[in-house]
Amino acid sequence: MKIKNTVKKPLIALLLVITLIFSVSNTILASKTYEGKEEVVYANLKYNGKVDEIYVVNIFDKEGKIVDYGEYSKVRNMISNEKITMVNNKITVTNENDKLYYEGKLKNQTLPWNISIKYYLDNKEYLPEDIIGKSGFLKINIDIKENKNNDKNFYNEYALQTELRLNSNKFKDIKTDGATIANVGKDKQFTYTTLPAEGAKISITSDVVEFEMDAINMNGIRLNINADIDESEITGKVNDLNESISKLDNGANNIKDG
Template identity: 45%
Template sequence: MKKVLVAVLSIILALELSVPSYALDIMPKKEEVVYGLLSTNGSVKNIYVVSIFDKGEIIDYGNYSKIINMTTSDKLNINGDKITVNTAAKKLYYQGNLVSKELPWNISLKYMIDGKEISGTELAGKSGFLKIMMSIKQNPEVNSTFFNNYALQIAILLDTKLCDNIKADNATILDAGGKKQITYIVLPGKGADISVTADVHDFEMDSVTINGIKLYLDMSIDTDKFTQEISKLSDAIKKLDDGSGSLLYGVNQLSNGIKKYTEGLKAFNEGLSEFNDGTNKLSAGADNLEKGLSELSKQNDALEKGALSMQQYVFDTINLKLSEKGLKIPALTPDNYSMILSDIPELVSVKKQLDSIVEYTRGLKGYMNGVTKLNAGAVDLAKGLSQLNASSSKISYASEELYNSMSEINLAAKKLQKGIASYKEGTADLRRRTFNIDNEINKIIDETIDDILGSDSKAVSFVSEKNTNVSSVQFVLKTDGIKLSKTKKTFKKSKTLSFYQRLLKLFGLYKTEY
């Protein structure tokens, strides 16, 4: 029994030494609203945190210079950075004044009147051409989770009685009761450089407000169905590549035949003594050539329809995928895709894939036009040979013309051969590039969405890493307003403020009676 008791005590002692004391506490679920009061230049004056709990035994952590119970008379007990209270209230709100003055974002505000920099406190009452410059960057002194996963909404309110010709690039500008509300959205993981200009007189401005929230996106994608459709596309591209190989072989044979035929014409021109025998063979060869080209040209419509169908399939599939990913862009077509995707660097690989299919379709049309012209030439050649047989008196002239025509056809056949070889390289490249197209498109869209919205990591406490059961954190930041100084009136009488009045007063929004 003594040995068992010693073993049990050893285990308990080891656990106590290895686990932080706060980890043994049952951490209640909490919400944090971080209020930051900023100077007109964006520097932090004070940070207040309102922590929100449900009723019961509450344990919280934070390095505060002062704490205030905002909803009940329950005593808040503080021991170092540990705050405890037991409340029966449905909701308990308490305010803590943080010792730290560090936010996840370094915010800077500068002002210029007629090209000269001026401080925010000196700006009140000024007139001229105003430029407001706001810079937002990551603060490396604060947990990067907030910068990388929280979006900012920035609102600048300008009085239209005092401001004219208001301009703000990349902002949403709304009319709000005689004022212009200029709103910017800064995405997670992104800084910002903002510029607002206006012609002003007797200038005053309300506080600049900045709200920080975590973005969430719940998307369900049927990847199996998408993969099946993309697999069909990949199989079609493989067949196209195989078919282009067969087409290249046929064109090579045709080109070699035309080359030999042209060489035969040259020999015929040099040996008119064998005229009759030669013209018969030449006529037969021309007939065969015409038939072969005629058969080849009959495939033009089928090839064109197949290429256009494949092109449409690629555009439909990519449009479907982009739509399922929630990207708000117009439907892509062969006419507009290049202009639309050129402004979205994250989708450059999608643009390259669409470039390939469009270039292929155009190349195929060029090939079909070449076959049509070649067939027309063959028809003319056959007619010429018929006239040659019918009119021996024009043999020399016709033979020379025929040879010249066949030389041009031979050159055209070589160009056709080169074009089809390039076309084959294109289909092979398309096959190679689309080998893993489904995974590539999924990866690109997922990376793009993650870059816009941030990760879906669990919320963490801004106040202390010891608070492990945080459901949400919100930032409400506000600069000092730029106002002309007014003579203060004598305070008549104090009044007990409600919870909501104290909350407004905390952020400078409660107007006290005088």
């Protein structure tokens, strides 16, 4: 979505990262499991939360001939010039390095969650591209629901963390419920945890001057739940994972940029 505006920062960008270590095959990741393999699934979302593009970074800790499987529309070697071939969802490459990183764009462009993001200023709903630079009483609503057209195992097994950062010079009197709040330089960081098999309705309000904001990040990580465990204990454990997820996210982004 192209936005015509003179501000330097984007209105909002969305990146959903699903971290899979030794993952099993499924509809969104039709990929064979190898010991020593990791997968990171990236979904670039539009300003309103709709899917723009989903791709997978596959990481192998081995040399020699590698055979993998995935339902990709295209693949690329991220760190070397070794040719990757793809025939009938079978990916083959001879790796001459200690590690191999290759990216595949998924044919199935759906997520386990349906995500909707709406923006209001002075109680009037605005399109994302029309709210940049405006001032007033802001409300952002994020609605996360199950996508019943996707593999339900992801929705039932993955916790989802939603992170927003708001510049305290522009956003005043910020109010929200259910968030872990931290100060990150001049920004206030709000982190919301959605447990497996649960949706979420996130609302945040603020007085804003010349609206702009950094990316909203969503991180998904597998979390097996025992029905006898108190959910508050699980939420605490998920919050403890936030720093580790952020480090993995940053590292994988560096890989992607490289």
